[in-house]
Amino acid sequence: MTALTAATLPDLPAGVPRPAYDRSRLRTGIVHFGVGGFHRAHQAMYLDRLMNDGKALDWAICGVGVMPADRRMKEVLDAQDGLYTLVVKAPDGTMEPRVIGAIHDYLFAPDDPEAVVGRLTDEATRIVSLTVTEGGYNFSAVTGEFDESDPAVQHDLRPGAAPTTTFGFITEALARRRDRGTPPFTIMSCDNIQGNGDAARRSFVAFARLRDPALADWVAREVRFPNCMVDRITPVTTEEDIAEVRNRFGIDDRWPVVCEPFTQWVLEDDFTLGRPPFEDAGVQLVEDVEPYELMKLRLLNASHQALCYFGYLAGYRLVHEVCQDQLFATFLLDYMDREATPTLEPVPGIDLSEYKHNLIARFSNAAVRDTVARLCAESSDRIPKWLLPVIRHNLASGGEIHRSAAVVASWARYAEGVDEQGAPIDVVDPLRDVLMAYARRNREDPLAFVANRQVFGDLVDDDRFVSAYRRALASLHHKGARATLEGLRAGLS
Numbered sequence: 001m002t003a004l005t006a007a008t009l010p011d012l013p014a015g016v017p018r019p020a021y022d023r024s025r026l027r028t029g030i031v032h033f034g035v036g037g038f039h040r041a042h043q044a045m046y047l048d049r050l051m052n053d054g055k056a057l058d059w060a061i062c063g064v065g066v067m068p069a070d071r072r073m074k075e076v077l078d079a080q081d082g083l084y085t086l087v088v089k090a091p092d093g094t095m096e097p098r099v100i101g102a103i104h105d106y107l108f109a110p111d112d113p114e115a116v117v118g119r120l121t122d123e124a125t126r127i128v129s130l131t132v133t134e135g136g137y138n139f140s141a142v143t144g145e146f147d148e149s150d151p152a153v154q155h156d157l158r159p160g161a162a163p164t165t166t167f168g169f170i171t172e173a174l175a176r177r178r179d180r181g182t183p184p185f186t187i188m189s190c191d192n193i194q195g196n197g198d199a200a201r202r203s204f205v206a207f208a209r210l211r212d213p214a215l216a217d218w219v220a221r222e223v224r225f226p227n228c229m230v231d232r233i234t235p236v237t238t239e240e241d242i243a244e245v246r247n248r249f250g251i252d253d254r255w256p257v258v259c260e261p262f263t264q265w266v267l268e269d270d271f272t273l274g275r276p277p278f279e280d281a282g283v284q285l286v287e288d289v290e291p292y293e294l295m296k297l298r299l300l301n302a303s304h305q306a307l308c309y310f311g312y313l314a315g316y317r318l319v320h321e322v323c324q325d326q327l328f329a330t331f332l333l334d335y336m337d338r339e340a341t342p343t344l345e346p347v348p349g350i351d352l353s354e355y356k357h358n359l360i361a362r363f364s365n366a367a368v369r370d371t372v373a374r375l376c377a378e379s380s381d382r383i384p385k386w387l388l389p390v391i392r393h394n395l396a397s398g399g400e401i402h403r404s405a406a407v408v409a410s411w412a413r414y415a416e417g418v419d420e421q422g423a424p425i426d427v428v429d430p431l432r433d434v435l436m437a438y439a440r441r442n443r444e445d446p447l448a449f450v451a452n453r454q455v456f457g458d459l460v461d462d463d464r465f466v467s468a469y470r471r472a473l474a475s476l477h478h479k480g481a482r483a484t485l486e487g488l489r490a491g492l493s
Contacts, residue, residue, distance in 0.1 A: 001250055001252050002251055002252060003095060003252040004080045004082065004083050004084070004085065004099065004251055004253045004254075005079070005080055005081050005145045005149075006023065006081035007054060007081075009083070011249075012015070012099065012251060013249060013250050013251075014440055015386030016085075016097050016098070016100070016251065017097070017098045017099065017480045018098070019048070019051065019052065019083075019099065019100075020052045020098040021051045021052060021054065021057065021101070021268065022386065023081075023101050023104075025057050026051075026058075026060035026101075026104045027057065027058040027060060027104075027124060028060050028061070028062045028104050028105060028122075028124055028125065028243060029056075029059035029060060029124060029125065029126050029127065029276075029431075030047075030059055030060070030061045030062070030125070030126070030129055031061075031062045031063075031064060031119055031120055031125050031127075031128045031129075031185075032044075032061050032062070032063050032064065032127070032128075032129045032130070032131070032306055033064050033066065033130050033131075033132055033166050033169075033170075034130055034132045034133070035063035035064075035067075035070075035073055035077075035103070035132060035186075036073075037234045037235070037236065037237060037257045038131055038230075038232065038234045039063075039131045039190070040086065040100065040257045040258040041086055041232050041234040041257045041263075041420070042139050042230055042232050042234070042263065042265065043061075043129060043131075043190055043230075043265075043337070044100055044102045045086060045100060045102075045263070046265065046278060046281040046282070046283060047059060047061065047276060047281070048100045048101060049100060049281040050276055050278075050280060051101070051167075052419040055276070055277055055280060056276035056277065057398065058124070059126075059127075059275075059276040060103070060104035060105075061102055061103045061104060061105075061117055061431075062103075062104060062106065062107065062125075063077065063103055063105070063106040063107070064106070064107050064116055064119075064169070064292070065106070065107070065108050065109060066169070068110070068153060070108060071108055071110075073108075073255070073363040074106050074108040076254045076255045077255075078106065079254065080254065081107065082098070082103040082104060082105065083099055083100070083103075084100055084253060084255060084256055084317045085097050085098070085099055085100075085245050085249070085251055085253045085256040085257070086099075086256070086257050086258075086259065087241070087244075087245060087256055087257070087258045088099050088258075088259055088260070088261050089257070089260065089365070089367035090257070090261050090365075090367060091193055091222075091361070091364070091365045091366065092134070092367075093246065093367055094367075095367070096245075097245070097251070099251075100140060102306060107119065109163070109169065109409075110164070112200055113163050113164070114162070116163075116169050117163065117169060117172050117173050118168060120172075120179055120300075121176045121180075122175045122353050124376060125185050125273060125427075126185050126186065126271075126272070126273035126275075127185055127186045127188055127271070127273075127275065128185050128186070128187050128188070129187075129190055130166070130187070130188070130189045130190060130191060130200065131187040131190050131191055132166055133191060133378065134192065134193050134378065134382060134432055135193060135201040135378065135381040136191065137165065137191075137199050137202075138150055138153065138167070138203060138207075139199070139202075139203065140454075141363055143437060146202065146203055146207065146264070147207070148210055149207075152164055152165045152425075153165060153167065153207065155168075156168030156276070157207075157210055157211055159340070166326065167203070167207040168207075169202060169208055170204060171204065171215070171219075173185075173360070174215070174218075174223065175211075175212070175215055177217065177348040178218050178222075183273055184219070184222050184223045184272055185272060185273060186223070186225070186226065186275070187204060187223060187224070187225050187273045188225075188228065188271065188355075189225070189227075189228070190228060190230050192230070192296075192297065192301055192385075192386075193297075193385050194290075194294065194297055194385060194389070195227055195290070195295075195466040196227055196228060197225040197226045197227035197228065197257040197268065197289075198225065198227060200225045201220070201223075201225040202377035204225075205219050208409075213415060224272045225272040226267060226269070226271065226291040227293065227479040228265065228266060228267040228268060229260070229264070229265070229267075229292040229293040229295075229296050230264070231263065231296055231300065232259050232262065232263040232264070233259065233262070233362060233363075233365075233369055233370055233471060234257065234259045234342055234370070235258060235259075235369060235370040235374060236257070236371070236374055237255060237256060237258065238369075241256060241258050242254070242255075246387070246426040258368065259281075260362055260365055260368050261357075263282075263364055264296075265278070265282075265283045265284065266283075266284040266286055266289055266292040266293070266476075267283050267284065268286060268287070268288070268289050269285040269286070286348075290345075291344070291345050291346065291347040292347060292350070294343070294344055294345070295344055295347050295350065295352070295355065297385070297386050298344065298386065298387075298389070298390050299336050299341075299344075299352075299355065299356060299359060300359055300380070301386040302335075302387045302390060302404075303332050303359060303363075304363075304375045305336065305379070305382060305383060305386060305387055305407055306332055306335050306387075306403070306404075307319070307322050307323065307328055307331075307332060307339065307363070307372075307374045307375070307408045308322075309376060309410035309411050309413065310322075310331075310373050310406070310407075310410045310481045310484070310485060311328060311372050312372045312373070312376055312414060312419065313410065313476070313480070313481040314420070314422050314481040314482050315419075315420070315421070317371060317372055318366075318369055318372065319368075319372055320364050320365055320368070320369070322363070322372065322464065323360055323363040323364040324364050327482065327486065328485065329364075329486065330489060331489065332360060333356060334356075334357075334403060334489070335359065335403045335404065335407075336356045336359075337356070337388055338393060338403070339399065339403055339404050340390050341356075342393075342394065342397070342399050342480035343389070343390050343393040343399075344393065353425065371425070372407050373428070376414060376427075376428070377428040377429065378429055378430065378437070379411055379415075379429055379435075380429050380430060380431040380435060380455050383408065383411060384455060384456075387404055387407060388456070388457075388459070390404055391405065391459065392459075392473055393402045395465060396416070396444060401474070402468040402471075402488065405465055405468035405469040405472055405477070406421060406468070406469075406472035406484065406488055408450065408469055408472075409469050409473040409476055410472070410481065410484075412438075412449035412450070412473060413439075413442070413447075413473065413476040413477070414427070415427055415429075415435045415436055415438075415439035415449065416436070416439045416442060417436050417439070417440070420480050420481065429436060431455070434454075435449075435452070435455075438451070438452050442473060442477070443477060446469075446470050447460055447466065447469075447470070450466075472484060472488075475487055
């Protein structure tokens with residue numbers, strides 16, 4: 001058994017690829033906020049590809065953690081010299097490991113806020129990238145505006161306060177760069193939200209305006225915020241994954257990452273101070289990302305929501321089990337074909353029929369062992385961004401909405417906190433208490449859940465949506481998840 005460190009790389013089993021480049025030559029060019037499984041299976045992997053070809057050695061990543069839970073990531077990466085094992089799991093059970101070396105350093109911001117600001121201010125830092133989740137941009141679900149009342153934001157706006165938020169750190173660094181005459185870095189969002197670069201621009205400009213209107217004008221004018229679409233299914237690492245890496249590959253890695261074979265990154269080519277040659281690693285550089293991101297958000301991400309609540313209520317706990325059930329697979333394809341696809345424009349270079357069937361195959365990959373519970377988490381951030389736009393588009397155009405409305409109803413039923421067998425459900429959501437309070441009124445007031453305008457806006461005022469939603473929720477209560485899907489398929493729910 002070999003503990004993974006820079007010193008032990010030569011001792012790893014011969015069949016495990018590892019960095020072919022001299023890591024002592026790496027120089028930080030990217031600071032990344034939100035180092036988790038997805039970042040390590042995606043952006044860091046692409047950079048590692050380039051580095052193995054002798055490219056982008058001055059674009060290594062310095063990770064930054066701002067949340068208390070990020071301390072563990074620092075401890076693991078420090079102990080392993082930034083190295084970790086990425087294991088690609090194919091549907092046939094084949095596992096392909098690779099040790100990734102693109103993360104050069106990791107800073108835990110609460111320990112030393114000034115060190116983070118210093119790294120961001122350094123001229124060598126040319127890109128600041130983000131995977132901070134949909135809720136990390138601090139927009140109100142009701143108004144769509146930056147929520148300046150957030151206590152952490154208020155703290156970071158106090159003169160002389162040490163930053164605690166992503167906004168505080170990045171804006172402070174931009175202010176110092178402006179004052180020193182140093183050109184600004186590019187801010188590159190890699191989160192699963194429509195127009196992620198545009199969202200980042202709105203968010204950071206809004207924060208900067210609260211701090212200093214002149215700084216906000218400079219940020220809006222000088223900083224680039226490219227949009228991108230990212231895609232790779234990356235479940236949460238489990239103890240079983242850690243044990244499997246030890247037993248199968250002889251590597252003692254405290255936090256490996258597992259993922260599916262498929263990966264995609266479509267990126268708008270708009271950078272202030274240059275970029276790595278991403279195209280040489282398989283990234284699609286385009287002028288307009290929107291067709292690709294809408295395809296992904298409304299087909300892949302919204303389909304995850306379409307399967308997870310129904311699947312959990314029906315007793316499934318792993319994603320591949322849901323999608324290997326023909327009833328669920330048919331429901332997903334019907335949703336994609338009849339409700340999501342009509343909201344999309346043509347996507348250059350993509351066969352949408354092939355893409356949709358490939359999604360079902362990806363979701364059915366038993367080797368990945370993605371959990372239904374992971375997809376059910378953070379719903380109040382996800383549903384409004386991924387599924388509600390499909391409903392609103394089809395309400396406006398006269399399109400079909402009963403499957404999408406049923407997905408909302410399945411979320412409402414799930415948020416009641418008890419499954420169909422009477423077992424408790426651990427609802428994981430930033431609005432957990434509020435959502436569960438509304439959901440527990442579902443049986444006495446079927447519109448209680450969707451009357452929450454903070455999440456659903458004015459959908460409760462639309463008679464066509466309300467009618468479809470009420471039918472689905474009543475069916476879930478009286479017949480259960482499977483029977484509701486059968487009814488949707490037959491047009492009888």
